[in-house]
Amino acid sequence: MPDLCTIETRHTDRSTVVRLIGEIDASNAALIDGELRAIAKAARNVLIVDLNELEYVDSAGIATLERTTNDLQCRIAISRAATVYQTLHVVGFNEGHELYDSVGEALS
Amino acid sequence: MSTVRGTLLAALIGVLSVIAIVLAPGSVPPSAPMVAALVAAALCSFRQTVVFAVVALVTSLLLTRFVSDFSGSALWSRVIFQVALGAIAVIVSWKRMQWPALSERTLPVLHDVSNELFDAHGMDELGVAVEALADPLDATMTSLFVWEGDRLVALPRVSEELGSPVAPQSGCPGDLLAQVVARDRAMYWTSTSELAIEIPDCADWFQSKRLQSLAAIPVRADNAVTGVFLAGYTRPQAFDVAQRAFMNQIGSQLSRAVEKARVEEVSRSIANELQRSLLGPTVLVPQVGNCSRYLPAEEGLSVGGDWYQTVRLGDGNFGIAVGDALGHGLAAATVMGQLRSALAACALMATNAADALKVLDVYAEDLPGASSTTVVYAIVNVLDGWLEYSSAGHPYPLYVSPDGDARYLDGAQGLPLGANLSRTRVSQRIPFPAGSTIILYSDGLIERRRESLDIGLDRLKAAVVERWQLPIELLADDIVRDLFVDKARADDVAVLVLRSPVTSEDLFLTKLPARTNELAPLRGELRSWLEQHVSDRSEINAVLTTVGEASANAIDHAYPGQRDPLMRVEAARIDGDVILNVTDTGRWKAPEPSPDRGRGLMMMEALADDVTIDRRKTGTSVTLRHTIKRTLDARPVHH
Numbered sequence: 001m002p003d004l005c006t007i008e009t010r011h012t013d014r015s016t017v018v019r020l021i022g023e024i025d026a027s028n029a030a031l032i033d034g035e036l037r038a039i040a041k042a043a044r045n046v047l048i049v050d051l052n053e054l055e056y057v058d059s060a061g062i063a064t065l066e067r068t069t070n071d072l073q074c075r076i077a078i079s080r081a082a083t084v085y086q087t088l089h090v091v092g093f094n095e096g097h098e099l100y101d102s103v104g105e106a107l108s
Numbered sequence: 109m110s111t112v113r114g115t116l117l118a119a120l121i122g123v124l125s126v127i128a129i130v131l132a133p134g135s136v137p138p139s140a141p142m143v144a145a146l147v148a149a150a151l152c153s154f155r156q157t158v159v160f161a162v163v164a165l166v167t168s169l170l171l172t173r174f175v176s177d178f179s180g181s182a183l184w185s186r187v188i189f190q191v192a193l194g195a196i197a198v199i200v201s202w203k204r205m206q207w208p209a210l211s212e213r214t215l216p217v218l219h220d221v222s223n224e225l226f227d228a229h230g231m232d233e234l235g236v237a238v239e240a241l242a243d244p245l246d247a248t249m250t251s252l253f254v255w256e257g258d259r260l261v262a263l264p265r266v267s268e269e270l271g272s273p274v275a276p277q278s279g280c281p282g283d284l285l286a287q288v289v290a291r292d293r294a295m296y297w298t299s300t301s302e303l304a305i306e307i308p309d310c311a312d313w314f315q316s317k318r319l320q321s322l323a324a325i326p327v328r329a330d331n332a333v334t335g336v337f338l339a340g341y342t343r344p345q346a347f348d349v350a351q352r353a354f355m356n357q358i359g360s361q362l363s364r365a366v367e368k369a370r371v372e373e374v375s376r377s378i379a380n381e382l383q384r385s386l387l388g389p390t391v392l393v394p395q396v397g398n399c400s401r402y403l404p405a406e407e408g409l410s411v412g413g414d415w416y417q418t419v420r421l422g423d424g425n426f427g428i429a430v431g432d433a434l435g436h437g438l439a440a441a442t443v444m445g446q447l448r449s450a451l452a453a454c455a456l457m458a459t460n461a462a463d464a465l466k467v468l469d470v471y472a473e474d475l476p477g478a479s480s481t482t483v484v485y486a487i488v489n490v491l492d493g494w495l496e497y498s499s500a501g502h503p504y505p506l507y508v509s510p511d512g513d514a515r516y517l518d519g520a521q522g523l524p525l526g527a528n529l530s531r532t533r534v535s536q537r538i539p540f541p542a543g544s545t546i547i548l549y550s551d552g553l554i555e556r557r558r559e560s561l562d563i564g565l566d567r568l569k570a571a572v573v574e575r576w577q578l579p580i581e582l583l584a585d586d587i588v589r590d591l592f593v594d595k596a597r598a599d600d601v602a603v604l605v606l607r608s609p610v611t612s613e614d615l616f617l618t619k620l621p622a623r624t625n626e627l628a629p630l631r632g633e634l635r636s637w638l639e640q641h642v643s644d645r646s647e648i649n650a651v652l653t654t655v656g657e658a659s660a661n662a663i664d665h666a667y668p669g670q671r672d673p674l675m676r677v678e679a680a681r682i683d684g685d686v687i688l689n690v691t692d693t694g695r696w697k698a699p700e701p702s703p704d705r706g707r708g709l710m711m712m713e714a715l716a717d718d719v720t721i722d723r724r725k726t727g728t729s730v731t732l733r734h735t736i737k738r739t740l741d742a743r744p745v746h747h
Contacts, residue, residue: 058653
């Protein structure tokens with residue numbers, strides 16, 4: 001499912017912003033994990049994962065995101081208005097780690 | 109020895125010793141009469157013992173003073189000695205009275221207990237009987253642990269007191285059981301502190317159960333420990349000789365009861381296996397939604413004369429049947445099993461529904477007990493949208509159109525099987541568009557004593573029309589449940605429900621391979637269906653999430669190596685709720701803390717208003733109810 005989730009990467013001096021657009025489920029979670037790790041390897045600065053454009057994520061996707069972003073020490077941007085906010089909130093996503101409302105906030 | 113003989117013996121000893129002392133002073137010590145009191149203490153009642161003790165004491169004191177002529181300190185030491193003997197006799201007798209003597213009080217109890225243990229059939233019933241032992245034992249809880257493989261399993265299996273299987277070496281009561289098994293002898297703990305010293309790990313467990321004393325009795329068979337019986341008390345127990353003797357008796361009764369239950373379990377599982385082979389589980393097939401229910405009339409037998417059958421015919425055709433052999437019980441079940449298999453073969457060869465029944469007619473003619481069997485057989489093709497049926501004297505199939513109109517199919521009735529071969533059988537073909545539902549059933553579902561069949565038919569139709577949109581698993585459950593109100597079941601009941609895949613305003617039913625790459629397309633389909641009923645994006649997302657988790661579970665459940673695992677996803681809007689059902693053919697796996705899928709159940713429970721997980725032998729069925737807060741149309745929302 002190549003177009004289930006698109007990954008947009010934006011590089012600035014201080015950071016690399018990865019925007020996940022689309023859906024993550026058991027079928028593509030491993031793929032997303034691999035891509036994020038590849039991006040992190042290339043990036044030399046702060047990595048920010050933006051989940052605001054994510055339309056759907058299931059428990060397999062959540063578990064993968066949690067593991068990957070913790071391993072890579074990413075900052076996560078997600079606002080309360082995001083589609084998947086409720087889902088992530090319900091399972092206590094990234095409990096103990098800070099979530100930022102937006103990419104701008106994650107940078108500051 | 110009876111109390112009367114004890115009294116005579118004690119009296120005889122007393123009189124003889126007095127005579128001996130009087131006739132030949134010095135030959136017998138003057139304390140000899142006290143022996144009578146001691147004998148009474150051992151053999152007689154408390155009151156008799158007291159009388160003996162007083163009389164013997166007075167006699168021996170008199171003898172000591174006036175016959176044997178003791179005086180001074182010699183006299184006093186004898187007085188003290190004799191009083192002490194009397195006191196011992198009284199105390200022993202008092203204690204004895206407190207112990208429920210095994211022979212007198214506990215024997216009737218033991219008799220009842222062993223009757224109940226032996227009346228239990230199989231391990232589960234034995235568990236219930238063991239639980240009931242708490243009463244005669246005056247215990248707070250009683251439980252039996254038996255070996256199942258390398259684990260000790262608590263009986264009753266779902267014991268609130270003791271929980272589920274324990275490995276004998278880990279934790280508590282595992283540690284405790286392991287000790288009893290290893291020592292192969294009964295163990296008693298009269299207080300928490302005693303247990304804390306011997307098995308420190310168990311002290312917390314002990315306290316959490318608020319237990320003060322515990323007896324653990326090994327249950328043996330052929331010199332091997334087959335189980336452990338536990339009796340726990342919230343009040344401290346001394347566990348005296350009589351109590352221990354009683355416990356040991358129960359242990360040996362249990363040994364025999366466990367053996368008996370094991371043998372019964374084995375023969376029962378053989379019977380079940382045979383029964384299953386007679387009436388196999390419904391399989392999910394691609395293209396259609398199907399499910400079935402079966403309720404046997406005979407207690408203890410899980411099949412009877414009724415049956416259902418599903419056959420994949422190729423060319424997108426799918427055969428379904430429900431039949432009813434005369435009678436119920438084992439004899440009817442064996443006929444049923446043969447007819448059922450024969451119909452599957454007939455169906456594969458026949459070109460239409462009537463031909464299949466004609467071949468079955470010929471087969472039934474030579475099968476003893478098969479004549480007068482009724483059966484309805486239908487071929488469904490959901491791709492071309494038709495259904496063709498033929499009935500051999502069976503109650504009419506109930507057809508429900510995609511918009512909820514229900515009618516009985518009575519256009520292809522014939523006589524029951526095997527009666528007269530010269531007759532012809534007819535088929536009727538009707539349109540079966542997407543979202544059509546067909547319900548086949550046996551007469552046990554509609555018939556009631558002293559009531560015309562029409563009333564039963566109307567009742568079934570009314571019950572179906574009321575909730576026809578429900579996912580078929582729930583529809584089948586509801587029909588069976590509603591039509592059996594107040595009815596002592598005298599007949600078997602078979603029900604088969606089939607619905608063709610659909611996405612309409614009312615219904616959503618899709619059948620898909622249980623694979624992860626099907627999840628995204630499923631969400632797409634379901635999302636467009638939900639958008640007809642739900643306006644709020646986050647509400648739609650919540651539904652997609654719970655269904656996604658249920659489906660991912662279904663994919664996980666698929667047997668390793670299962671060929672073409674399938675799942676069925678259904679949705680219906682009923683008043684203010686969206687009801688969803690995900691059914692698979694796999695084995696339910698208890699939610700385990702696996703890193704990736706562990707939170708699925710938690711998400712379902714948090715986001716849906718109601719989650720029901722139904723684990724059947726044939727697979728797992730998850731039903732989710734979402735109450736919609738913001739609907740699209742103006743339909744009133746009932747709560």
